[in-house]
Amino acid sequence: MAHCIGFAGYSNSGKTTLVAKLIVEMKQRGHRIAVMKHDAHGHYKEAAGADSTTFVESGAEAVVTLSPDGIHKFERKRNPSLEEQVSAYAHLDYVFIEGFKKEKHPKIAVFRTIEQSEIIQVLEPRPIAFATDMDDFNFDLTVPSFELNNIPGIADFIEQYFETN
DSSP, X not given: OOEEEEEEOOTTSSHHHHHHHHHHHHHHTTOOEEEEEEOTTOOOOOOTTOHHHHHHHHTOSEEEEEETXXXXXXXXXXXXXXXXXXXXXXXXXXXXXXXXXXXXXXXXXXXXXXXXXGHHHHOSSOOSEEEEOXXXXXXXXXXXXXXXXXXXXXXXXXXXXXXXX
């Protein structure tokens, strides 16, 4: 069964860049990765520079974008379920999930500003870690906090998290 971990944050928080870098790092470590991307507003487009294209170019074995009216791999379907899509990739090592703030999988909160850090209050369950490039990050650190560009450290954390949980 693939290990599922989410990366949640508001627009322009660095989620896509972080996930793309983690794909490269985890592939170098011998892992096979799928990415599930939430397109809550149905704006999916296949184009250079689009999030899904970035994930494919980073080496993900599979990239699935779920929007209110369909799944882009592409299959027309009303209200596609993250759970059923994840189960289709159970044979891989990890499924990285971008978005899906309200789903119950473990998540790393990603933010670059105080305003974006409000994501911490929105996530349920609480995030298992934070990834930020804020120098003056001053929250109660009851969970690990990583510098946003510390890709090896975040990859180590993910591997260790699933070894112990």
